[in-house]
Amino acid sequence: MSTATAPRRQTESPGAAPGGTARPPRRRKTHSPYPTWFHLPAGVFYVVLFLIPTIASFYFSLTRWTLFDVEFIGFDNYVRFFQEQQLIQSFVNTFVYAFLTSGAKVVLGLLLGVFLSSQIIGRGFLRSVVFFPVLVSTIGVGILFEVLLDPFDGPVNETLAIFGIEGPGWLTDPNLALFSVAMVDIWAGVGLATLIYIAGMVAIPQEYFEAAKMDGASAWHSFRHITLPLLQPATVTVVLLSLIGGLRRFDLIWTMTGGGPGFSSDVLASVVYKQYQAGFFGLSTAGNVVLFLVVAAIIFPLSWWLNRKADDR
Amino acid sequence: MTNRVWKWGAGSVAIVVALAVFIVPFAFIVFTAGKSQSEAAALEFNLPTEWHLFENIATVLSNRDNLLVTAFVNSVIVTVAAVAIMVVLGAMVGYVLQRRKSRWNPLINAFVLAGLIIPPAVVPTIWTLQGLGLFKTVAGLVAVHVAFGLSFCILLFRSFVATIPRELDEAAVIDGAGPISLFFKVIFPLLRSVIVTVIVVQAVTVFNDFTYALYFLPGDENATVQLTTFNYISQSVSAHNLLFTNVLLITIPPLIMYIFFQRQIVAGMTSGAVKG
Numbered sequence: 001m002s003t004a005t006a007p008r009r010q011t012e013s014p015g016a017a018p019g020g021t022a023r024p025p026r027r028r029k030t031h032s033p034y035p036t037w038f039h040l041p042a043g044v045f046y047v048v049l050f051l052i053p054t055i056a057s058f059y060f061s062l063t064r065w066t067l068f069d070v071e072f073i074g075f076d077n078y079v080r081f082f083q084e085q086q087l088i089q090s091f092v093n094t095f096v097y098a099f100l101t102s103g104a105k106v107v108l109g110l111l112l113g114v115f116l117s118s119q120i121i122g123r124g125f126l127r128s129v130v131f132f133p134v135l136v137s138t139i140g141v142g143i144l145f146e147v148l149l150d151p152f153d154g155p156v157n158e159t160l161a162i163f164g165i166e167g168p169g170w171l172t173d174p175n176l177a178l179f180s181v182a183m184v185d186i187w188a189g190v191g192l193a194t195l196i197y198i199a200g201m202v203a204i205p206q207e208y209f210e211a212a213k214m215d216g217a218s219a220w221h222s223f224r225h226i227t228l229p230l231l232q233p234a235t236v237t238v239v240l241l242s243l244i245g246g247l248r249r250f251d252l253i254w255t256m257t258g259g260g261p262g263f264s265s266d267v268l269a270s271v272v273y274k275q276y277q278a279g280f281f282g283l284s285t286a287g288n289v290v291l292f293l294v295v296a297a298i299i300f301p302l303s304w305w306l307n308r309k310a311d312d313r
Numbered sequence: 314m315t316n317r318v319w320k321w322g323a324g325s326v327a328i329v330v331a332l333a334v335f336i337v338p339f340a341f342i343v344f345t346a347g348k349s350q351s352e353a354a355a356l357e358f359n360l361p362t363e364w365h366l367f368e369n370i371a372t373v374l375s376n377r378d379n380l381l382v383t384a385f386v387n388s389v390i391v392t393v394a395a396v397a398i399m400v401v402l403g404a405m406v407g408y409v410l411q412r413r414k415s416r417w418n419p420l421i422n423a424f425v426l427a428g429l430i431i432p433p434a435v436v437p438t439i440w441t442l443q444g445l446g447l448f449k450t451v452a453g454l455v456a457v458h459v460a461f462g463l464s465f466c467i468l469l470f471r472s473f474v475a476t477i478p479r480e481l482d483e484a485a486v487i488d489g490a491g492p493i494s495l496f497f498k499v500i501f502p503l504l505r506s507v508i509v510t511v512i513v514v515q516a517v518t519v520f521n522d523f524t525y526a527l528y529f530l531p532g533d534e535n536a537t538v539q540l541t542t543f544n545y546i547s548q549s550v551s552a553h554n555l556l557f558t559n560v561l562l563i564t565i566p567p568l569i570m571y572i573f574f575q576r577q578i579v580a581g582m583t584s585g586a587v588k589g
Contacts, residue, residue: 033482034413035492039421042402042463049460050428053441057434065436119316120324128575129335135567135578137521139539140560143546144338147345147356147553155341155358187334192582199583248432251523255543272435273527281436288434299430 054292061286066279077286086263087271087287094267094294097182097253098246104186105193105242106235112190113197113234114227127198131191138188142255145184146171174264177257181265185252189245193238200234201227236306240299247295268294342564345557353554369558380533381559384541387530390451391537392519395458396512399466402459403511407470408500412482428464435528442529454530454537458519466511469581473507474500506577513574514581517567538563 061078064071081087116127133141148156149170157167170180204227212222250269253259259266259274266274268291275284337358345353346369348361374381410421438457439448447453477500485499523539530536533544542559571578 032413033486033492033495034409036409036413036415036417038405038409038496042406042467045398045402045456045460046424046428046463048441048445049438049457050433051424053434053437054431056437056440060437060440115323115327118323119320120327121321122324122328126327126331129331131579132339132568132571133335134582135517135521135571136564137523137539137542137567139521139523139542140342140564143542143556143560144342146546147557148338148341150356153356155356158357195579196583199579244430254527255523255546269432276436276528285434285436288432288436291432292434295430295432 057285057289060282061289063282065281077283080283081286081290086266089263090266090268090271093178093265094247097178097249097267098243100182101185101189101246102239102242105190106238108186108190109193109197109238112194113201116194117198117201130194133188134191138251139255141184141188142252146256149180171257172261174261177261177265181253181256184256185249189242193242196238197231197234200231204230239306240303244295244299247298342557342561345553346561348554350552350554356553365554369554370562373555373558373562381538381541384536384538387451387535388520388537391454391458392516394455395462395519396515398459399462399515400508400511403463403466404470404501404504405496407467408474408496410467411471411474425464425467433461439528449530449532451530454526457525457529462515462518466515469507469511470504473504477503509574510577510581513570513577517570520566
């Protein structure tokens with residue numbers, strides 16, 4: 001399909017004449033002011049570096065593939081993927097990580113968005129401060145928190161020690177590492193969710209709140225029956241963006257824990273990199289296909305359902 | 314009355330919390346970057362007794378044959394080239410996609426969405442890059458960023474083109490403008506505000522990218538700043554002052570972007586919220 005799109009696009013103009021039914025017939029041979037070939041340069045990048053690799057990944061995931069040769073081995077890579085404990089763990093971790101970060105970003109983003117839309121002092125300052133981590137590189141954030149969360153003399157645990165609490169090994173305890181990274185992810189990403197909610201709040205006409213107040217609605221009722229339903233589009237955006245990001249997350253986890261200790265904070269994306277590094281290209285690509293299927297199986301139905309719900313209103 | 318209590322009370326509490334949660338970590342970067350090596354090793358949150366910031370910057374930049382300087386040059390080249398290509402090509406697609414009703418539009422739209430959602434298949438992408446002779450080259454990394462970033466640009470351009478009246482195109486065509494001059498001389502200049510948004514958002518994204526640099530331009534000698542900073546962790550665990558100087562340096566470009574283009578960044582990143 002990939003190779004066929006480009007030539008088909010080119011032949012579209014002359015071929016469209018007999019097929020056009022609803023539209024006025026296009027002047028033959030003269031050029032439309034909107035040339036189809038405008039799609040072509042972008043299409044080349046997309047097809048060569050995104051579409052072809054994606055389609056090829058399905059084939060390569062069925063092979064034992066090194067730099068030098070390719071050997072077809074059927075579904076062995078997938079079987080292996082769901083037999084080895086560490087690989088299953090990464091599969092489960094991907095979901096835990098994505099749903100945890102996404103859920104927290106929705107809840108915190110909503111609360112912060114509503115709060116930062118109310119009349120308080122220092123509002124502009126607060127908005128800027130909450131948003132800024134979004135722009136700091138993941139490497140910077142990762143290194144920063146790796147040091148802050150150091151189990152022995154990291155500032156976080158030293159602060160806890162002042163209150164007599166013995167801080168855990170945030171990134172060295174296998175039961176905790178994934179959650180610590182997720183917390184940092186939330187810290188860095190909540191600003192974006194907040195801003196999306198603020199943009200949604202701005203779009204709600206102020207009269208609604210005034211009318212509700214006239215009718216004696218409490219603050220909670222206004223929030224529950226006006227703010228929340230009218231913020232639905234913002235919620236859809238936040239859920240989808242953060243789930244897509246969370247399921248694909250690699251850089252933060254890789255910087256902070258490298259998937260460790262052991263394999264306790266491995267996710268699909270980090271397994272893909274580890275197997276690639278180890279030279280198991282086929283297994284790595286199988287991991288990529290699994291990730292692809294997970295993302296597609298969650299995001300497409302979810303976006304369809306969420307958007308339909310938004311339209312029903 | 315309650316309004317004023319809320320305004321001042323809640324506001325001040327929020328500012329204190331924000332200071333603790335968001336400002337302190339960034340202050341920690343700056344403070345540690347200003348310390349001497351022995352002082353930084355204590356990992357304490359306090360002002361350096363003596364500021365060594367400029368010394369540290371000089372050390373970090375000149376380390377290992379100006380490695381970081383080379384990396385900065387690479388990062389800037391990748392960012393500028395990728396963003397320039399994305400903007401022009403993305404605008405062309407967004408414009409025709411919005412203006413011309415075609416049977417292929419649903420397919421193209423599906424591809425655009427797929428580009429936003431589907432995780433790229435990295436190893437097969439390396440395989441294609443190798444076939445083109447672009448693997449481990451700056452040009453290859455630029456091409457990859459263009460391929461993965463186009464979808465976002467196309468979406469923004471498409472919705473912005475919808476706000477430009479068609480009569481303008483018709484007038485230009487009557488005046489004898491061909492398709493190319495119609496687009497580049499009439500439409501493209503009108504896209505200015507959305508172009509600024511796309512440039513700023515994508516520049517920050519590309520500059521901050523770590524994953525694709527790790528896969529497609531690996532190594533240490535000829536890397537981007539994110540990658541050299543990452544490699545720094547393994548090389549000098551003890552020199553926290555230099556590590557954080559490094560982090561500080563790579564945080565400055567996005568910070569400058571944010572100061573000058575706050576409005577555009579916010580507009581670009583929240584563009585999904587209104588249309589849902």
